[in-house]
Amino acid sequence: MLHLALESRLQAAVTALYPGIVVDSIRVRPASDSKFGDYQSNALMALARERKVNPRQLATDVVARMDVTDWCEPVEIAGPGFLNFRLRPGALESVLQAALVGEHLFFSVTAPELRRTVVIDYSSPNVAKPMHVGHIRSTILGESLSRVLRLLGHRVISDNHIGDWGTQFGMLLLGWKTMLDAAALDADPIGELERIYKRVNIGCKEQPETLERARAELVKLQAGDEENLKIWREMIRLSQVQFDTIYGRLGVRFDHTLGESFYNPWLPEVVSRLLELGIARESEGAVAVFSDGTLPQKEDPFLISRDGEWVANPALIRKSDGAFNYATTDLATLDYRLRTWSPSEIIYVTDGRQQLHFRQVFQAFHRWQPQAATAVRLTHAWFGSILGEDGKPFKTRSGDTVKLADLLDEAEERALRVVLEKRPDLDSVAQREVARKIGLGAVKYQDLLPNRQSDYVFSWDKMLALTGNTAVYVQYQCTRAGKVVRDAGVLPAAWTSGPALCLQEPSELALARHLLSFGLSLEAVGDECRPNLLCNYLYELASLYSRFYDSCPVLKAAEPARTTRLALCELTARVLRQGLDCLGIEAPESM
RNA sequence: GCACGGGUAGCUCAAUUGGAUAGAGCGUCGGCCUCCGAAGCCGAAGGUUGUGGGUUCGACCCCCGCCCCGUGCACCA
Numbered sequence A: 001m002l003h004l005a006l007e008s009r010l011q012a013a014v015t016a017l018y019p020g021i022v023v024d025s026i027r028v029r030p031a032s033d034s035k036f037g038d039y040q041s042n043a044l045m046a047l048a049r050e051r052k053v054n055p056r057q058l059a060t061d062v063v064a065r066m067d068v069t070d071w072c073e074p075v076e077i078a079g080p081g082f083l084n085f086r087l088r089p090g091a092l093e094s095v096l097q098a099a100l101v102g103e104h105l106f107f108s109v110t111a112p113e114l115r116r117t118v119v120i121d122y123s124s125p126n127v128a129k130p131m132h133v134g135h136i137r138s139t140i141l142g143e144s145l146s147r148v149l150r151l152l153g154h155r156v157i158s159d160n161h162i163g164d165w166g167t168q169f170g171m172l173l174l175g176w177k178t179m180l181d182a183a184a185l186d187a188d189p190i191g192e193l194e195r196i197y198k199r200v201n202i203g204c205k206e207q208p209e210t211l212e213r214a215r216a217e218l219v220k221l222q223a224g225d226e227e228n229l230k231i232w233r234e235m236i237r238l239s240q241v242q243f244d245t246i247y248g249r250l251g252v253r254f255d256h257t258l259g260e261s262f263y264n265p266w267l268p269e270v271v272s273r274l275l276e277l278g279i280a281r282e283s284e285g286a287v288a289v290f291s292d293g294t295l296p297q298k299e300d301p302f303l304i305s306r307d308g309e310w311v312a313n314p315a316l317i318r319k320s321d322g323a324f325n326y327a328t329t330d331l332a333t334l335d336y337r338l339r340t341w342s343p344s345e346i347i348y349v350t351d352g353r354q355q356l357h358f359r360q361v362f363q364a365f366h367r368w369q370p371q372a373a374t375a376v377r378l379t380h381a382w383f384g385s386i387l388g389e390d391g392k393p394f395k396t397r398s399g400d401t402v403k404l405a406d407l408l409d410e411a412e413e414r415a416l417r418v419v420l421e422k423r424p425d426l427d428s429v430a431q432r433e434v435a436r437k438i439g440l441g442a443v444k445y446q447d448l449l450p451n452r453q454s455d456y457v458f459s460w461d462k463m464l465a466l467t468g469n470t471a472v473y474v475q476y477q478c479t480r481a482g483k484v485v486r487d488a489g490v491l492p493a494a495w496t497s498g499p500a501l502c503l504q505e506p507s508e509l510a511l512a513r514h515l516l517s518f519g520l521s522l523e524a525v526g527d528e529c530r531p532n533l534l535c536n537y538l539y540e541l542a543s544l545y546s547r548f549y550d551s552c553p554v555l556k557a558a559e560p561a562r563t564t565r566l567a568l569c570e571l572t573a574r575v576l577r578q579g580l581d582c583l584g585i586e587a588p589e590s591m
Numbered sequence B: 001g002c003a004c005g006g007g008u009a010g011c012u013c014a015a016u017u018g019g020a021u022a023g024a025g026c027g028u029c030g031g032c033c034u035c036c037g038a039a040g041c042c043g044a045a046g047g048u049u050g051u052g053g054g055u056u057c058g059a060c061c062c063c064c065g066c067c068c069c070g071u072g073c074a075c076c077a
Helices: A002-017 A043-051 A055-064 A091-100 A133-151 A168-179 A182-187 A189-206 A208-222 A226-250 A260-276 A326-341 A352-368 A370-375 A404-422 A428-448 A471-488 A506-515 A518-528 A532-551 A561-582
Strands: A039-041 A076-078 A082-085 A117-121 A155-159 A280-283 A286-289 A303-306 A309-312 A315-318 A345-348 A377-380
Touching: A002 A039, A002 A043, A002 A055, A002 A091, A043 A055, A055 A076, A055 A082, A091 A506, A091 A561, A117 A133, A117 A326, A133 A155, A133 A226, A133 A404, A133 A428, A133 A518, A133 A561, A168 A189, A168 A208, A168 A226, A182 A189, A189 A208, A189 A226, A208 A226, A226 A404, A226 A428, A260 A280, A260 A286, A260 A315, A260 A326, A260 A352, A315 A326, A315 A352, A326 A352, A352 A370, A352 A377, A404 A428, A428 A471, A428 A532, A471 A532, A471 A561, A506 A532, A506 A561, A518 A532, A518 A561, A532 A561
Parallel strands: A117 A155, A117 A345, A345 A377
Antiparallel strands: A039 A082, A076 A082, A280 A286, A286 A315, A303 A309
C-alpha cells in the first residue's frame, strides 16, 4: 500500500537523475526495525555501485528530487546510504480508514491490462490407487497458489492432470477379470483395486506368463477393445468418487480434470512433428529427443557427464514397443493448454524428482514451437521429497504409506479431543465443526509453512501439532479479534464517516504497520510460488495482535482509543480471515 | 562421475532485490488469569550460519575449493 506510493516517488526521483534507467529494482520495504522509521530503501547503495558514484552523495541527490511530504517526514539518509521513511501522524490512520470502508484490504487488485492467465497443474493422483500423504503437498500448495493469484485479480485455470493411463492398467485389467471380489469392490472400491493390483504385480514378477497376459490386456485397451475400455472407465469413475471426497474435505476445486488419457489422440502427431523437424530421432528402436548443441553443456538437459565425458541424456517420446510415455504426454498437454487458454504462465506443482524431466520437456517444446514458448513462462514449482521419521525416503511401495483420508481423520480426532476439553459448553455438532476446521487447518498449515524445497519429514505429532506456529494460533487470534468487535455491539459511526482514528501505543502502531504489508506478502507468494511467505506474515500478524490485545484494553478504553482499537480488531480479523482463506484454511467464528 | 536441492540454537524450521544487533516454534528454566477468551502473554538460557578462501562500506545469501545428506541421470509416471 503506502510502500508502493513511496516506491513510485523514489523511482521517479531516480529517473529524474538518470533518465532512461530501469527502476524495477528500486524498492521500498517495511523498515527492518521500527527505530529506522516505517519504511526503508536499500536500493540506492546498489545503484551507486553500479554507477560508480558515492552512495551518500547519490542518496542526497535523489532525496532532493523526491517529494513525499504528503506522507512522510523529511527522508533520512543513514549509514552508507539507507533511506529511512518516517510516516507523518495520520498517514497510517488514513489507510486504515480507507480499509474500514472497504476501499481495499491492504492489497491492490491487478490492473486489467496487467492481469495474467495462469494455468496451475497440481494434485495429479493416480487412478485405482489411494491418495496418500505424498499427494497432500502438491494439492495444498497448488490450491493455495491458485487462491492467491485469483485474489490478486489474475485469471487462474486449475487443472488436475490425473494419472488415468499407462502400463499399470494392464495389470489392473487382468486382476479385474480374474480375481475381483465384487462385494469388496462395493464396500471399498479403491482398497479392492489396490489389492488386485498388488496381487497381479507379484504374479508378474514370479510368472512370465502372467506378465504376458497383463501386457496383452494393455494392448487390447490401447487398441480400443470395448470390454476393456468399459472396465477402465469404471475404474476411473470409482477413483473420481474417492478424489472428490478428499477434495471436498480439503476445500479444493478444479476447473478441469483432464487426465493423461485425454491427450492420447495427439501423441502420434507430436512424435511425427518432432521427427519431421529433426528435434527427435530414432535410437535403439525408440524415438528420443537429443541435444541440439545450442546450450552450454552444463545447462543442457539432454547432456550428462559420465566419467569426465559429456554423453547423450535423451528424453524418450516413443518406446521401442511403440507406446508413448510421460514426456510425450506432457508435450501434448503443453501444446493443448497454449492453444486452448493462451496462458502467460503455466505452473507445475510436482515433487523435485521431476526437475530434469520438466527441463527436458520445456526445452524440447521451445525447439518445437519457439514463438509460443517465448510467450509463456513455464514454472516448475517443485517441492522436496517426503521422508520417514528415520530420515530415509518415504517409499510408497513399502506398504506402510499413510493414507490421506486416515491423516485427515486423525487430525480431526486430535482436534476434537482438545475442543472437548476447552469448550465443554458447545453442543456436539458445534464441537465437531470446530474440530474439523482446526484439524484440517493444522494439516494444511504444517504443509505450507516450510520452504517448499526442503525435504519433508513426516511425523504425526508435527503434522497435527496444535500449539506454537500453527494454524490454530492464527485461527485463535482471528476469533478473539472477531469476538471483541461482536461484543462491541453497535459499530462506531466514525468508521464510515470520517477521520476519527488515532494510533498511539507502540503495539497499536506495530499492528497497524503490519496490516499494511498484507499485499506485499501476497505478491511475493504469487511471484515465487511460496505460500510459506504468507504463513509467516499471518503468524507475525496474529502475534502482533496478541501483544496488542494483551496490553491495550479495547471495549473499556476511552475515546478515541476505543474506536481506534476496535478498528484494529476488525481489520486484523478481516486480514487474518482473508489470509487463511488463501491458504485454504477456514476460520471458525468461535473456537 | 555430472546436475539440482539442503547443511542455521538440543530438535523442527525462518530470515522480504546483498542491508543495520541472524529470528520463531517445540523442548528446558522462571514469572502472569479479581481485568474484553491463558488454544494466550512476558522473561531467561541456547549460534564461529558444515568448512577453507575470495568479492565489498556490508555476506546465511554472490564467486572458487573441500566435507556430509537427499534426489535425478534410456524405454515407470
